[in-house]
Amino acid sequence: MPQTHPAPPLDVDVLIVGGGLVGGTLAAALAQDGVSTALIDTEDPATLTAPAHDGRASAIALAGQKVFAGTGIWPHMAGHTQPIEDIRVSDGPSLLFLHYDHRQIGTEPLGHMAENRIIREAIHARLKELEAAGKPLAWLAPARVAEIRREAGGARARLDDGRTLTARLVVAADGRGSPTRTAAGIGVRKYDYHQTGIVLTIGHEKPHQGCAFEHFLPAGPFAVLPLPDDPTEGHRSSLVWTERSRLAPAILKLPDDAFQAELESRIGDFLGAVRPLGPRFGYPLSLQHAAAYHARRLVLVGDAAHGMHPIAGQGMNMGLRDIAALAQVVVDSHRLGLDVGGAQVITDYVRWRRFDNMLMLAVTDGLNRLFSNDMALLRTARDLGMAAVDKWPDLKRLFMRHAMGQTGTLPRLMRG
Amino acid sequence: MSAISTASPEETAKFAAMADSWWDPEGKFKPLHKFNPLRIGYVRDRLAEHFGRTDRLEGETPFEGLRLLDVGCGGGLIAEPMARLGFDVTAIDAGEKNVKIAALHAEQSGVKVDYRHCLPEDLAEEGKTYDVVLILEVVEHVADLAHFLQSVGRMVRPGGALIAATLNRTAKSLVMAKFGAEYVVRWLPRGTHDWRKFVKPSELTDHMRHAGLTPGEVKGMTYHPFADSWEMTGDLSMNYIMFATKP
Numbered sequence: 021m022p023q024t025h026p027a028p029p030l031d032v033d034v035l036i037v038g039g040g041l042v043g044g045t046l047a048a049a050l051a052q053d054g055v056s057t058a059l060i061d062t063e064d065p066a067t068l069t070a071p072a073h074d075g076r077a078s079a080i081a082l083a084g085q086k087v088f089a090g091t092g093i094w095p096h097m098a099g100h101t102q103p104i105e106d107i108r109v110s111d112g113p114s115l116l117f118l119h120y121d122h123r124q125i126g127t128e129p130l131g132h133m134a135e136n137r138i139i140r141e142a143i144h145a146r147l148k149e150l151e152a153a154g155k156p157l158a159w160l161a162p163a164r165v166a167e168i169r170r171e172a173g174g175a176r177a178r179l180d181d182g183r184t185l186t187a188r189l190v191v192a193a194d195g196r197g198s199p200t201r202t203a204a205g206i207g208v209r210k211y212d213y214h215q216t217g218i219v220l221t222i223g224h225e226k227p228h229q230g231c232a233f234e235h236f237l238p239a240g241p242f243a244v245l246p247l248p249d250d251p252t253e254g255h256r257s258s259l260v261w262t263e264r265s266r267l268a269p270a271i272l273k274l275p276d277d278a279f280q281a282e283l284e285s286r287i288g289d290f291l292g293a294v295r296p297l298g299p300r301f302g303y304p305l306s307l308q309h310a311a312a313y314h315a316r317r318l319v320l321v322g323d324a325a326h327g328m329h330p331i332a333g334q335g336m337n338m339g340l341r342d343i344a345a346l347a348q349v350v351v352d353s354h355r356l357g358l359d360v361g362g363a364q365v366i367t368d369y370v371r372w373r374r375f376d377n378m379l380m381l382a383v384t385d386g387l388n389r390l391f392s393n394d395m396a397l398l399r400t401a402r403d404l405g406m407a408a409v410d411k412w413p414d415l416k417r418l419f420m421r422h423a424m425g426q427t428g429t430l431p432r433l434m435r436g
Numbered sequence: 437m438s439a440i441s442t443a444s445p446e447e448t449a450k451f452a453a454m455a456d457s458w459w460d461p462e463g464k465f466k467p468l469h470k471f472n473p474l475r476i477g478y479v480r481d482r483l484a485e486h487f488g489r490t491d492r493l494e495g496e497t498p499f500e501g502l503r504l505l506d507v508g509c510g511g512g513l514i515a516e517p518m519a520r521l522g523f524d525v526t527a528i529d530a531g532e533k534n535v536k537i538a539a540l541h542a543e544q545s546g547v548k549v550d551y552r553h554c555l556p557e558d559l560a561e562e563g564k565t566y567d568v569v570l571i572l573e574v575v576e577h578v579a580d581l582a583h584f585l586q587s588v589g590r591m592v593r594p595g596g597a598l599i600a601a602t603l604n605r606t607a608k609s610l611v612m613a614k615f616g617a618e619y620v621v622r623w624l625p626r627g628t629h630d631w632r633k634f635v636k637p638s639e640l641t642d643h644m645r646h647a648g649l650t651p652g653e654v655k656g657m658t659y660h661p662f663a664d665s666w667e668m669t670g671d672l673s674m675n676y677i678m679f680a681t682k683p
Binding site for chain 2: 031053054056156171172173174186188352353355356357358359362363364367
C-alpha cells in the first residue's frame with residue numbers, strides 16, 4: 021500500500037454505520053439540529069435507489085410519517101405515497117371480516133404506502149439539502165468500516181480506504197446481520213419462521229380505493245397493499261405473499277403464466293385482472309432480538325436491534341421509533357454540552373426503547389402463530405375473536421391506534 | 437496561597453475521597469448526574485439571554501469568546517459541558533485529586549478546560565476576571581461565606597454574571613437533604629453535607645450585595661421522587677439557583 025501522510029481524523033459527535041431507511045433518517049434528524057454526524061454506507065447511494073435493489077414497499081404509520089415530516093424528508097416523497105383509507109382482514113375461506121376504517125378514529129388515513137426506493141430517494145434528497153445548507157453532516161458512501169475501537173472517552177473508526185474518524189457515539193444501523201453488532205460481541209436471539217416473504221408489485225384493472233387487504237392463508241398472511249397509480253402502469257399494489265420456505269424457491273422461479281395463475285387464485289377478482297410488474301423478491305422471515313441494545317459508546321437501532329415478522333407492518337416503524345427516541349436524547353444532551361455518547365444518553369435510550377420493542381416482537385410473533393395455522397378449532401376461535409373486535413369499538417380503536425403507532429411514550433419527533 | 441483559606445480542610449478531604457467515581461452516572465454521584473441537566477439548562481438559557489446569544493443556541497458553540505470560571509468544579513460535571521458550549525473555561529477546586537481526575541477526563545473526552553488546583557482567592561489576587569463565574573453546589577461547603585463571595589465577586593468583570601446554586605437551610609431541607617437524601621435515598625455518600633452550613637437565599641443575596649453584585653432571579657429546583665426527575669419551580673425550600681450580575 022502506498023504510504024501517504026495520514027489525514028487528521030474527522031471528528032464528529034455521532035457516527036452512524038448503515039445508511040438505510042433508519043440510519044439515513046437518523047442522520048437527517050441529528051444534522052438538522054446541529055449535532056455533527058458522519059453517515060457511512062457500503063453501497064453507492066445511486067445503487068440503493070435502483071428498482072432492482074429493493075422491491076419492497078413499506079406501510080408508514082402515522083407516527084412514522086411524523087418522523088419523516090419532522091426530519092424534512094416527507095416533502096420529498098409526499099407526492100409518491102398512497103394513503104391507506106381502510107384495512108380489511110379476512111381469515112381463509114371464512115366470511116368474517118375485521119374492518120378497520122380510519123373514519124372511526126379521526127379524519128387522518130391509517131398510514132401511507134410507499135415503495136422503499138421512493139423513501140430512500142427522499143432521504144437522499146434531504147441529506148443533500150442539509151449538506152448544501154452547511155449542516156454538520158459527512159455522508160461517506162460508498163465506504164466500509166474496517167475497525168472501530170470504543171474507549172472510555174470516545175470511539176475511533178478506521179475505514180477500508182485508510183481514513184479515520186473519531187466520535188462520541190457510534191450507532192449501528194447496519195441491518196439484521198449488523199457487522200457492527202457482531203464486532204461488539206453482542207449476540208442475537210433468533211427464531212426462524214420457515215416462512216419466506218414473496219414480494220412484488222402488481223398492476224390491476226380496477227382501482228384499490230386506498231384499501232389494504234390482509235388475507236390469512238394457512239401458509240401465512242397474504243397482503244395486498246395499495247400503491248399510488250403509475251402514469252404508464254396504471255393501478256398498482258404491493259403484494260406480500262407469505263409462503264412456507266420449502267415451497268418459496270419453486271414459486272419464485274415459476275414461469276410468468278403459471279405464477280400469474282397462482283396469484284389470481286389467491287387474490288380473487290376484486291381488483292379485476294392482475295399482472296406482475298417487475299421482478300419477484302424472496303425474503304426469509306425470522307424473529308430476532310439483540311441480547312443488548314448497547315455497549316460502551318455504541319447503540320443499536322432498527323433491524324440491527326430487532327427483526328420481526330412483517331405481519332403487522334411494524335418493522336420500519338419500530339426503527340423510526342428507535343431513532344426518534346435516540347435523536348431526542350442525543351439532541352437534548354448536545355444542547356446542554358453533555359457527552360452525547362456518555363452512559364446517561366445510552367441508558368436513557370435503551371430504557372426507552374427496549375421494553376417497547378420486546379412487547380411488539382411478542383405481539384407480532386403471537387399473531388403470526390395464531391394465523392399461520394389451519395386447525396379447525398383455532399380457526400373458529402379466531403373468527404369469533406375477529407368478529408368480536410369488529411363489534412367492540414373501544415378495543416378496535418386501541419388496535420388501530422397501535423397499528424398507526426400512536427401508543428406508548430412518544431418521542432417529540434413522533435408527536436409532530 | 438492566601439493567608440485566610442475559605443475551604444475547610446475536612447470538607448476538602450471528604451470530597452477528594454469520593455472523586456474516583458465522579459463520572460459514573462450509576463455510581464455514587466448518580467443524583468448529581470440526574471440533577472445536572474436541569475441546572476446546566478438554566479445556566480445556558482440565562483447566560484444566553486444575558487449575553488444576547490439566544491439566537492446562537494442551536495449552533496455548535498453559542499458562547500464562543502466568553503471566559504467562564506467554574507469554582508468548586510469537582511470532577512468537571514459542569515466545566516466540560518460549558519467548554520463544549522463554547523466557553524473558554526477555567527475550573528478550580530480545593531481538592532487536588534478532583535482536579536487531577538477532572539483534567540484526565542477532559543483529556544480523554546477531547547474537551548479543553550484549564551483545570552487548576554487552587555482557591556478562588558488565589559485567582560482573585562492574580563487580578564483575573566471573567567465574563568461568568570459559577571458557584572454551583574459550593575457555598576454550603578465553604579467556611580467563610582462573606583470572604584468567599586468577596587473573592588468570587590471581584591472576579592466577575594463589570595457587565596458579567598454570577599450564578600450560585602445551593603441548598604436552603606429550612607426544616608424541610610434538614611429532614612430531606614440530611615436524612616432523606618443521604619441516608620434514605622442514598623443519593624450522596626454519608627456526611628457530604630452539614631445542614632448548619634446550608635444558606636438561606638436572603639443570606640446569599642446579602643453577601644452578594646456586599647461583594648458588589650446585583651442579585652436577580654431566584655428559582656427552586658425540585659425533585660419528584662416517584663418520577664425520579666427534577667424540575668424548575670418557585671419552591672426555594674430545598675435546592676435553589678440564583679442569578680446575579682455585576683454593574
